[in-house]
């Protein structure tokens with residue numbers, strides 16, 4: 001196995017899941033059992049809901065075009081005599097075509113097959129043959145092919161691991177739930193189509209840090225500095241990430257970006273995610289209200305069922321996008337910084353909590369597990385298979401009622417119509433931290 005590029009831990013939402021849990025590099029099916037143990041000996045798992053990002057995918061058409069432009073520029077103008085540049089010139093073909101546009105790749109199918117097997121190992125009482133055959137495992141997905149195909153792969157993983165043949169699942173495509181951002185008019189108008197909403201990203205593109213990255217890449221290639229625009233610098237970084245995540249290659253393109261450059265480019269991506277999908281604008285988080293309410297409705301129902309001794313819904317797997325997970329995580333208050341991420345505070349934000357390389361790689365997953373315990377029903381949360389305490393709640397598996405109390409304002413509000421239907425009167429507001 002070739003070594004990972006030294007910058008692999010900075011790829012943000014284009015990162016490999018194994019970078020977040022490096023023990024998987026040696027054994028992709030390994031599970032840390034202590035992370036999935038019940039809160040105490042008297043607790044029994046009753047329900048699991050997972051919200052999962054699709055697996056590794058091809059670049060989007062926009063980024064394939066940029067990669068093509070970078071490749072052309074290098075072939076035409078690069079003068080330096082590095083061996084890796086000869087490798088690019090002589091041995092690298094532009095193999096990405098626009099029709100690949102964000103589609104799931106084979107590694108992405110494996111991401112979900114393996115995740116399914118690991119979750120079944122971690123929660124054997126819930127993700128079991130019996131529950132599968134009894135129709136107590138359900139799936140919900142975004143309509144995008146990369147998500148639908150991830151669900152298929154997840155099911156294959158379950159079938160292989162549990163020794164089950166074809167099953168007809170309760171399975172629905174639900175974009176109102178998994179692509180809520182497409183249905184939130186205030187988000188579309190106020191953030192997606194609003195050029196000023198991502199102003200910090202634009203400002204950072206012309207910052208001294210980004211100019212230095214461009215200059216260093218140009219110097220490595222020996223091309224005039226103005227040939228390497230911010231988009232082309234980012235294309236080099238993404239190309240290294242895609243060659244690695246799709247083909248497991250430490251590609252010659254990775255020589256264009258060193259660790260210091262990667263930290264700047266990682267920050268640029270975090271700025272995008274922060275201002276588009278997280279704390280930058282209130283509406284980005286609030287657009288996930290339908291998913292938030294759906295999650296708690298289901299958990300409420302299970303708690304009710306536990307009281308009457310019949311839990312019919314053991315497992316729900318919901319598959320969506322980074323754009324699905326990040327707003328929900330932010331609505332729940334995870335990874336909130338004291339200060340906004342801005343174009344000016346790259347240095348100050350070096351230790352930031354909001355780091356998408358750790359939070360939202362391909363196949364990132366939020367897992368909520370309900371336990372029936374002697375003192376009541378408890379809820380545990382895991383991000384990317386690691387337990388994570390709810391913000392401001394120190395107990396790693398608090399009573400479900402405590403979690404409900406904590407989110408009471410959202411449970412009583414978080415009204416999609418109010419947050420998302422035009423006109424809002426105030427336009428999009430930066431969130432107040």
Ligand SMILES: O=P(O)(O)O[C@H]1[C@H](OP(=O)(O)O)[C@@H](OP(=O)(O)O)[C@H](O)[C@@H](O)[C@H]1OP(=O)(O)O
Nearest residue numbers: 013014053057059060061062063320321322323
């Ligand atoms: O930078 P690209 O074109 O890859 O952006 C994608 C999104 O990828 P991300 O920014 O999260 O790395 C993609 O999210 P995904 O979870 O489905 O991979 C999103 O669906 C897609 O619309 C692209 O967004 P953009 O509007 O073109 O920036």
